[in-house]
Amino acid sequence: MTPNVLLFAETPAGIDWLSPGVLLAAAVTSLAVSLWLLLPKAGRSGPWSRRMGGLLGLLALGLFIVTGQRLGNLGEEAVLLTVSLVAVVSAAATITCRSPVYAAIWFALCLAGVAGVLLVLGAQFLGVATIVVYAGAILVMFLFVLMLAQPSGLTTSDRITNEPLLSAVAGAVLLGLLSLSIGRLSAEEAACCRLPSKAAALSGAAATPTPATAEGFDLLAADQVARLGGELFGRHLVAVEAVGVLLLVALIGAIAIVSHGLEGDQAETSSLQEGRST
Amino acid sequence: MMTPALIAAAALPLLQNGLVVGAILFSLGLVGILTRRNLIVMFLSAELMLQGISVSLVAWSRYHGDFGGQVLVIFVLSVAACEAAVALVFVLQAFTRTGRLDAAAWQSLREDNLDRTVDREIPALDASSPTFPRLTQAGNLPETDEQAALQRDHV
Numbered sequence: 001m002t003p004n005v006l007l008f009a010e011t012p013a014g015i016d017w018l019s020p021g022v023l024l025a026a027a028v029t030s031l032a033v034s035l036w037l038l039l040p041k042a043g044r045s046g047p048w049s050r051r052m053g054g055l056l057g058l059l060a061l062g063l064f065i066v067t068g069q070r071l072g073n074l075g076e077e078a079v080l081l082t083v084s085l086v087a088v089v090s091a092a093a094t095i096t097c098r099s100p101v102y103a104a105i106w107f108a109l110c111l112a113g114v115a116g117v118l119l120v121l122g123a124q125f126l127g128v129a130t131i132v133v134y135a136g137a138i139l140v141m142f143l144f145v146l147m148l149a150q151p152s153g154l155t156t157s158d159r160i161t162n163e164p165l166l167s168a169v170a171g172a173v174l175l176g177l178l179s180l181s182i183g184r185l186s187a188e189e190a191a192c193c194r195l196p197s198k199a200a201a202l203s204g205a206a207a208t209p210t211p212a213t214a215e216g217f218d219l220l221a222a223d224q225v226a227r228l229g230g231e232l233f234g235r236h237l238v239a240v241e242a243v244g245v246l247l248l249v250a251l252i253g254a255i256a257i258v259s260h261g262l263e264g265d266q267a268e269t270s271s272l273q274e275g276r277s278t
Numbered sequence: 279m280m281t282p283a284l285i286a287a288a289a290l291p292l293l294q295n296g297l298v299v300g301a302i303l304f305s306l307g308l309v310g311i312l313t314r315r316n317l318i319v320m321f322l323s324a325e326l327m328l329q330g331i332s333v334s335l336v337a338w339s340r341y342h343g344d345f346g347g348q349v350l351v352i353f354v355l356s357v358a359a360c361e362a363a364v365a366l367v368f369v370l371q372a373f374t375r376t377g378r379l380d381a382a383a384w385q386s387l388r389e390d391n392l393d394r395t396v397d398r399e400i401p402a403l404d405a406s407s408p409t410f411p412r413l414t415q416a417g418n419l420p421e422t423d424e425q426a427a428l429q430r431d432h433v
Contacts, residue, residue: 042400064302069291084299095306095307100316103318114329118333126348141362155379156400161313172305175305178304182294182297
């Protein structure tokens with residue numbers, strides 16, 4: 001899934017035009033065109049162009065998968081591929097769907113995929129918490145959409161978008177640059193900012209850039225959630241308290257905005273009525 | 279049983295795959311928040327970007343064998359909950375004031391040197407808009423009170 005891009009590396013003879021750089025450029029281009037075709041816009045945006053956009057998007061995904069790094073573990077790879085495909089495809093559907101109701105449903109599916117990715121990456125608590133927290137939040141959001149959506153079909157602003165071409169190109173180029181730098185990431189660079197472990201620091205040995213060996217086992221241990229809780233309420237206790245205060249402030253602020261807005265509306269209407277009566 | 283050497287060899291590709299999934303989610307959310315005009319869909323796009331960041335942080339956490347990334351994602355979730363509360367209140371207020379969920383309804387707040395957004399070309403409703411199944415009639419049509427139907431408020 002990661003383009004293993006070495007733009008200036010020697011390419012094997014015979015297929016030198018099929019270098020990873022070319023593949024990445026093709027993926028970025030097809031992604032940009034696909035997003036532009038899929039986004040709701042004026043003009044020729046019939047079902048044909050949407051089908052074409054979907055095909056180009058699948059082509060871009062396939063290119064990303066083909067040029068990717070292999071994990072070496074077939075089962076893990078298949079699971080990661082499946083859940084990331086669910087997440088990515090439903091994320092694309094979230095932003096290209098015309099109806100906000102469908103967008104909310106696609107976003108819920110995207111959250112399920114993201115939770116799967118988090119589980120594969122070894123974050124058990126976060127995978128479950130994403131489902132639990134966001135399922136509640138999305139349910140509320142969905143009710144909002146249902147409450148606010150006009151019954152007479154889609155409004156104009158749902159059928160039209162601001163600058164679809166420029167935005168699609170900007171997003172695709174950003175993704176291309178990000179995956180270029182991710183593909184060039186080497187083990188030494190990735191481990192550069194890692195704090196030396198306590199034992200290594202005590203023994204004075206140089207920190208070797210071998211990631212996730214012994215500590216990686218600790219991260220995936222059976223008591224992982226308990227250790228995460230220990231870390232959260234031990235080292236980051238002050239931040240937890242601050243976030244608790246922030247939640248309280250947001251709650252009070254939301255209530256204050258609602259009640260103040262209602263009072264303001266009443267004041268406006270009453271002053272208008274007074275103006276009319278005088 | 280995987281040896282530590284095997285795990286170390288698979289760690290970098292796993293990190294890169296996680297980072298690419300996060301980057302894709304972030305880019306799609308960016309495109310969504312730039313183009314879409316419905317306030318709620320813009321909000322969903324912002325949440326999509328936050329999800330991309332969360333995936334990247336967890337991938338780094340797995341790579342370094344450190345809980346710092348996961349703890350940061352927990353804080354991201356909390357702040358996203360606060361943001362959802364306040365943002366939905368704003369969306370509700372905006373809707374009650376203008377009657378629309380369109381971001382362009384608030385373009386009187388734009389800078390002086392910016393042009394006004396005008397929808398020159400409005401796409402027609404799709405011919406392929408969802409057609410709902412028609413149920414077979416299961417009885418006679420009841421008599422309706424036309425006066426009451428006229429007085430009923432819009433939904």
